Amino acid sequence: MEEFLIINSNSDISVNKKFNEKEHAAWTHGTTVTLIELYGKYRNRVGTLELRNMKKLWELVAIEINKQFNTNYSAAHCENRWRVQERNYKKFVDNNNSTGRGRKCYEYAEAMENIFGKKKNIYPEILLSANTVSTITDELSLEGEEKRPEIETETMSSNDKENEVKRKKRLNMFSIRRS
Numbered sequence: 001m002e003e004f005l006i007i008n009s010n011s012d013i014s015v016n017k018k019f020n021e022k023e024h025a026a027w028t029h030g031t032t033v034t035l036i037e038l039y040g041k042y043r044n045r046v047g048t049l050e051l052r053n054m055k056k057l058w059e060l061v062a063i064e065i066n067k068q069f070n071t072n073y074s075a076a077h078c079e080n081r082w083r084v085q086e087r088n089y090k091k092f093v094d095n096n097n098s099t100g101r102g103r104k105c106y107e108y109a110e111a112m113e114n115i116f117g118k119k120k121n122i123y124p125e126i127l128l129s130a131n132t133v134s135t136i137t138d139e140l141s142l143e144g145e146e147k148r149p150e151i152e153t154e155t156m157s158s159n160d161k162e163n164e165v166k167r168k169k170r171l172n173m174f175s176i177r178r179s
Helices: 029-045 054-069 075-097 109-116 158-178
Strands: 002-007 013-018 132-137 150-155
Touching: 029 054, 029 075, 029 109, 054 075, 075 109
Parallel strands: none
Antiparallel strands: 002 013, 132 150
16 A cells, blocks of 8 residues: 655645555557447447436446456546547548548458448538538449449529628628727
8 A cells, every 4th residue: 555645735744545556458459449349339328317428338338348358447548548549530531531642541440430430520521612512422333342432512502602792791891890
């Protein structure tokens, strides 16, 4: 058992006893895959009586991982690891959707794809200009081979363009007045 002396601002000295806790192990491939699978399994249950909020989800995930791998991860460790993996997956998707870049690999891409599917925070609509809005659609050929995504473009009507011009003028006038 370790003891730490704490000196308060009013010169009181107290002893804070902290038990030696088993340090959590580094994340392995197996623990990360299990984390992703458990998140996918329980995410749809958040907001029900079973799992009222995300904090409960991470506590449940930590308990199951600790049981399965005999580790000591906290709910905060699991949440942080998930956020890192989510960020890395978004970078992977953005990189591979950009032209002129080399393809990158992400070892958990298939598992993350099963969770995210085609969510808009991962696969956003593309805005080419103020007058056109484009979306990416995937089409499959008859043989089941995947084609390159095609871009569908919707142009704004003349009435929408006029309204947009008026809105921009009002914003410019508002910003001039504030200056």
